[in-house]
Amino acid sequence: MPRKDVEFKTSDNVILRGWLFTPSSSNGKLPCLIMAHGWSAVKEMDLDAFAEHFTSKLPITCLVYDNRGFGASDTAKDQPRHEIVPSLQMSDYSDAITYAQSLDEVDGRKIGIWGSSYSGGHVLYVGAADKRVKTVLSQMPLVNGFENFVRLVRSDMVPGMIQMWEDDRKGRAAGKDPIVIPVVSNDPAAPSALPTPDSYEFFTAWEKKSCWKNEVTLRSIEHLRSNDPSHLIHRLAPTPLLMTVAANDVLTPTDLALEAYSRAREPKQLHIIPGGHFDGYRLPRIAILAFGPAHITPALRACCVEVTALATGFRHTVTMEHDSLAILLCPGSWHTTRHYDSFVTHAKDLYIQVDVAIPPNEEGQVTDDDFEIHVRNASQQLQAFMKDDKNVLLLAHSFGGFVACEAVTAASHVSAGRLLGIVFVAAFAPEYGRTFADLFAGQPAQSWTAIEASTVPPLFRPR
Structure with missing residues (x-):
């Protein structure tokens, strides 16, 4: 650049x-x-x-x-x-x-x-x-x-440090040079600004290949x-x-x-x-997060790996090796893969694998049987990612909120450590005990929308 x-x-x-x-x-x-x-x-x-x-x-x-x-x-x-x-x-x-x-x-x-x-x-x-x-x-x-x-x-070194500060102030007032100490030292008993082993490792490595100097004033x-x-x-x-x-x-x-x-x-x-x-x-495992899209457009993505929740003011970000992260996108009803092309393209630019749990019905008319197919399809893809040792984020949009939650409970080989979470992007997620119909007209629960169990709230258990 x-x-x-x-x-x-x-x-x-x-x-x-x-x-x-x-x-x-x-x-x-x-x-x-x-x-x-x-x-x-x-x-x-x-x-x-x-x-x-x-x-x-x-x-x-x-x-x-x-x-x-x-x-x-x-x-x-x-x-x-x-x-x-x-x-x-x-x-x-x-x-x-x-x-x-x-x-x-x-x-x-x-x-x-x-x-x-x-x-x-x-x-x-x-x-x-x-x-x-x-x-x-x-x-x-x-x-x-x-x-x-x-x-x-x-604590036993603090009185000595305070005395050094006093001596430094007196010396400066008398025209002497400021007292300086090392930023890091491999001697834990010696004074240094950053007395941790990882500090010593980091800075001494850079001292060999940059203009960085291992000194800072005591007053600092x-x-x-x-x-x-x-x-x-x-x-x-x-x-x-x-x-x-x-x-x-x-x-x-x-x-x-x-x-x-x-x-x-x-x-x-x-x-x-x-x-x-x-x-x-340490590239590529760096953890820099992003601008909210309301303030900077387009949003600043995380270096190397970022998972983007498009409807939020911030980005949900996971830092790990490139090839270990995957996104399973549960789409909204009436949506096909082409509705998410821009997101999939951007994710691929960041070396993130994305699969879209494709709706079985291109016409978008969801029936009870279709919902079961949605869930089975998503849970199978989720299990496939797990078997490939992927760390998976479920990204749910609209109707996909139901599918994502149900897919977690339907998948028989989901590892809690491998499932990073569920990100809801303008997705349905009624509270436990409520139904899809409750969100609209308070009608009785449909068979595929009742919420009957919850282990990772909100989870939906259709019957």
């Missing part, structure tokens, strides 16, 4: 440098996703891969830049490099928005922001404070610096402890939030992110990926 070097000036006159990615072919102004990396990382550490994938699959642009004092970007006059001041990095996001809005390639009304790890927390605040933002993508975020600090730093740790970027998360709405959390994150702990997410208001979407903090960066 076309990429050009760009630079822009912040409100305090610091030059930030980065890249602007655009699709190979595009017409007119496009939405823009603004991306900055996390703690001490530089843009060469796979942000180019993220942006290239986005712009190769979608008509959007991506503005990627290095944080101040890191990589290609400058720092403020008389300020040290490799110092992380969260309030300044948050302000820089807003300045990046202003710059993006000035570009000929960008539709300034359609701006999204993406952040990961430390910047994953930043975007929670920026999205709440800067209403030019139309969607927020937060990946493995640091949501509460104080709580995160006490998880990472042993002091700033981290006082940083609480999720304190306005309840004010983010109605801007949509998509948060990705690693199930076993020990760097920005999973439970802290989930607690912050619980305070966010709708519209919001939570996506949990397997693994730890840095699994979110």
Whole structure:
């Protein structure tokens, strides 16, 4: 995808440098996703891969830049490099928005922001404070610096750390250079900013092939402890939030992110990926979620693998290897496969196998016998996927909601681990004890619409 070097000036006159990615072919102004990396990382550490994938699959642009004092970007006059001041990095996001809005390639009304790890927390605040933002993508975020600090730093080492902060302040006031410490270390007893084994593995690998340097100012740790970027998360709405959390994150702990997410208001979407903090960066198992179509059109798809619920404001997204994911689409009555051609084509572009449970009656006149055939056909296809070791998502449209639920109970070899879920797209799903007829005129239940059992609600048991 076309990429050009760009630079822009912040409100305090610091030059930030980065890249602007655009699709190979595009017409007119496009939405823009603004991306900055996390703690001490530089843009060469796979942000180019993220942006290239986005712009190769979608008509959007991506503005990627290095944080101040890191990589290609400058720092403020008389300020040290490799110092992380969260309030300044948050302000820089807003300045990046202003710059993006000035570009000929960008539709300034359609701006999204993406952040990961430390910047994953930043975007929670920026999205709440800067209403030019139309969607927020937060990946493995640091949501509460104080709580995160006490998880990472042993309690017996805290007094020494506080004393170091005091000594550093006195030294700076006396004209001495700032104290710096390693970002990572293989010695668990040595001071470092990110004292986890997976941090050491990730950053040392990139040190060998990028301009990343293993140092950060000591004051950056002091700033981290006082940083609480999720304190306005309840004010983010109605801007949509998509948060990705690693199930076993020990760097920005999973439970802290989930607690912050619980305070966010709708519209919001939570996506949990397997693994730890840095699994979110490992292509193709990356967990970047999408714009809601009400805000960015067409929606930004997930890198590599995404399952799209077309009627929702967000995308239901599953991250796994390409060849393990399949979608079984249960269509609406009066629908044939051609009604879903655009969805099937898009899914194939993302290397996702899609089968449509074809209605037995092209005329669309559903009878009791036809319903049994629908269910039997869908359950057989579901079982076939399972036998091929596929992870299956049932996507139900309209009348297909009945079929999808019944197919789950009718299939005799459904593995709970292989069935990812059922996504209802404008589909029928009456509550237990109600009928299809109840949805209209309160007429008595028809034989194929009564809801008589429920193990994965709502399930429909025709008799």
